[in-house]
Amino acid sequence: MKRYLIGSSLALALMTLPALALAHIGGDAGMHHGSGFEAGFTHPFTGLDHMFAMIAVGIWSAMTARRVWLAPAAFAAMLGVGAVLGMSGLSLPAVEPVVAASLLVIGLLVASRISLAATTGMALVGAFALFHGLAHGSELMGAAALAGMMLGTMTLHVAGIGIGSMLKSRHLLWSRALGGMVALVGVGLLSGLV
Numbered sequence: 001m002k003r004y005l006i007g008s009s010l011a012l013a014l015m016t017l018p019a020l021a022l023a024h025i026g027g028d029a030g031m032h033h034g035s036g037f038e039a040g041f042t043h044p045f046t047g048l049d050h051m052f053a054m055i056a057v058g059i060w061s062a063m064t065a066r067r068v069w070l071a072p073a074a075f076a077a078m079l080g081v082g083a084v085l086g087m088s089g090l091s092l093p094a095v096e097p098v099v100a101a102s103l104l105v106i107g108l109l110v111a112s113r114i115s116l117a118a119t120t121g122m123a124l125v126g127a128f129a130l131f132h133g134l135a136h137g138s139e140l141m142g143a144a145a146l147a148g149m150m151l152g153t154m155t156l157h158v159a160g161i162g163i164g165s166m167l168k169s170r171h172l173l174w175s176r177a178l179g180g181m182v183a184l185v186g187v188g189l190l191s192g193l194v
Contacts, residue, residue, distance in 0.1 A: 082133020
């Protein structure tokens, strides 16, 4: 069963590779923006920043927390709050830099396997998720799209938990390499190179 979960998680991650070139800032000419459930579900998979952050939260949680579902649940809940706020027209300054910074921070947490108190970890990923939600919500319309986005988000968290469960028993080099890669994507986004 464990091998099946790990294999499924990796297959899910590989299936999304063609979508990595599409960012939520318009690189897809608006093709993934919409009001349907399918548009909402696929939305988290179509931006490198969102997909990596959601998977990394699952990985970090699986490697460091006793209750692996707390940080992903906090992320999903605050992502939903941010999406509703974004759908209602709220915008905050520096949404994109905070989204990019989330990759840097969460990537470093994965690389270092730092374990935070449950409430601290939930607050940290929840704060980042609010900005991810604002970025998502400004592009999606309707309850069906929101429901799809939440299911897509949870799918990515589960994939991350599967990968993190596998990495937990592996040499530190694996989590350092993966976390470092996520952090580098964050640096690239912050510097405008990605």
